[in-house]
Amino acid sequence: MKSCFRVLLVLFFLASTAFCDQTFPKPDWKELPDPVASPYAEQGGEVCVYIGPSPKSLNYYLENSSIAAHVFSGLYESLLSMSSRNLEYEPHLASKWSISDDKKTFTFWIDKRAKWSDGKPVTAQDVKWTFDAIMNPANKTGVHKVSLSRFESPEVLDDHTIRFTAKEVHWKNLLSIGTFDILPKHAYENLDFNKINFELPVVSGPYEIGELTENVSLTLERRRDWWNNDAVNVQGVNNFDTIRLRFYGESENAFEAFKKGLIDIIGVNTARTWVKETEGQQFADNWIIKQKIQNYRPVGFQGFAMNMRRPPFDDVSVRKAMAHLINREKMNAAIMYNQYFLHKSYFEDLYSPDNPCPNQPYDFNKDKARKLLADSGWKVNPKTGFLEKNGKPLTVKFLTRDSTAERFLAIYEQDLKDVGIQMVIDKKDWAAWMKDMDDFNYEITWAAWGAALFKDPEGMWASSEADRPSGNNITGFKNAKVDELIEMQKSIFSVEERHEICRKIDQLVYEQCPYVLLWNIDYTRLLYWNKFGTPDTVLTKYGDDSSAESYWWLDPYSVADLKDAMEQKLPLPPKPLSVVFDEVFVDPVMDKPKN
Secondary structure, eight states: OOHHHHHHHHHOOOOOGGGTTEEESOTTOOOOOOSSSOTTOOOOSEEEEEEESOOSOSOTTTOOSHHHHHHHHHHOBOSEEEOTTTOOEEESSEEEEEEOTTSOEEEEEEOTTOBOTTSOBOOHHHHHHHHHHHHOTTSOOGGGHHHHTTBOOOEEEETTEEEEEBSSOOTTHHHHHHSSOBOOHHHHTTSOGGGOSSOOOOOOSSEEEEEEETTTEEEEEEOTTOTTTTOGGGTTSSOOSEEEEEEOSSHHHHHHHHHTTSOSEEEOOOHHHHHHSSOSHHHHTTSEEEEEEEOOOOOOEEEEEEOTTSTTTTSHHHHHHHHHTOOHHHHHHHTTTTOOEEOOOSSGGGOBTTBOOOOOOOOOOHHHHHHHHHHTTOEEOTTTOSEEETTEEOEEEEEEOOGGGHHHHHHHHHHHHHHTOEEEEEEOOHHHHHHHHHTTOOSEEEEEEOOOSSOOOHHHHOGGGTTOTTOSOTTOOOOHHHHHHHHHHTTOOOHHHHHHHHHHHHHHHHHHOOEEEOEEOSSEEEEEESOEEOOTTSSOSSOOGGGHHHHOEEOHHHHHHHHHHHHHTOOOOOOOSEEEHHHHOOOTTTSOOOO
């Protein structure tokens, strides 16, 4: 399952005005092997990974979550894919495509070899039906409507040719229509789209659903009859016969299962686990490998999202006070072993030492918080010790879904209480949390976001997205100046010019403080049992730990060595603790081997 390409397809677009009035691929185009995939990879076996809590749906169009996206990426395919070598578009369901002079008409020719798992051909009617289903107002497809709304409903020219017409020129247009997943019309057209959740029997991708045990696990089974199995650029990829995705509501429970051997690979999201709980014979003798992977994965952001649609967070002074009341330095030192950098931007990777971020951090300062609150009319009731305004106390309800947050919230709660703010913790499971988020039924919550190499600020920061259910603008952010800048960047094909506009947007958003920004890292922390073959780079250029499912393989010699080592209590040879992509990557086609 090339789940890392979900990241590429959803997030990246290499814009170029040279693409206009041309047909792709060029006549001299030829397939090249994937530069990350190992020629030594073997197919077969099973890998078990922790994916997160049990989802409420596997239909990515209905559940806007990384879990659903992860599963969907193995089941369904898009018209185009993207090269892991240079981020240029490659044929996928479409064998070729063209773009008109005015950059508004896009025509795709579907590969006549492409077939659904039931043997029926993939057709232009499937593409049109999927587009129309996403755009149907009755369907709860949320954020997926955003980019496709820039197009008219596509025109079917024949069974294998479809044409899209854009309402406006936008640098993201080809990405939008080239990379949304196509569903089989004949399998789903007579169903209620909003009820297509776990039954996904007809697929076109390299994997299909095997067993689903609610709240326990899901298996994906490799399709030996996948129509694209013989393509040059998928050799050494999609190696596991079975991918078992284990569900745990708490990451701590998943880590305990990992140490018992119930999970093979796990990404580590907590510093305490990484620093203090990777000790003992399993780690010392290299039965379990611990690696820090540095590649080009863009840096997102995380923070406490505040619902600006309702009091008290409709007041920017209250939001800024909340930011001044979190002791990030203390939390980083006391709980996270100083493993993280502290956020001061929503677009961290758009800044550098040569182009530093001008945003001034919201420092931990109770006096500043008190002044902001007082200026906004909040006064301490001497009888209760809590702030009040118009006879109502300043009480905030924190919606959480993970017990690992409790250590941080305990510190935050005490500092809020010290200035007169009462915080109530409302803990729910993943499904209930997602429903509340979709319905904007929350006051403040912890949210983490991935990032794009090339930024599109519309979905998260446009006023038009503030009231879209299941969208990304979860805080309800609205700002006229930001809207103007978002409109401005739509027709700009220069990446650098767009990034400069995003830096301006970042500074405007930062001033309005929709999130209490927290912290992050710029690498991937990975643990795995020492029984796999991996590429030299371990992960892909832009991928996270999920790319292991696509590029690793079960190595029979390593499996035997691990079994013997554990039985005889012997060490295995170590692997590098740190892997830097650029230091080990060699493109077998474009680069000469290093001496």
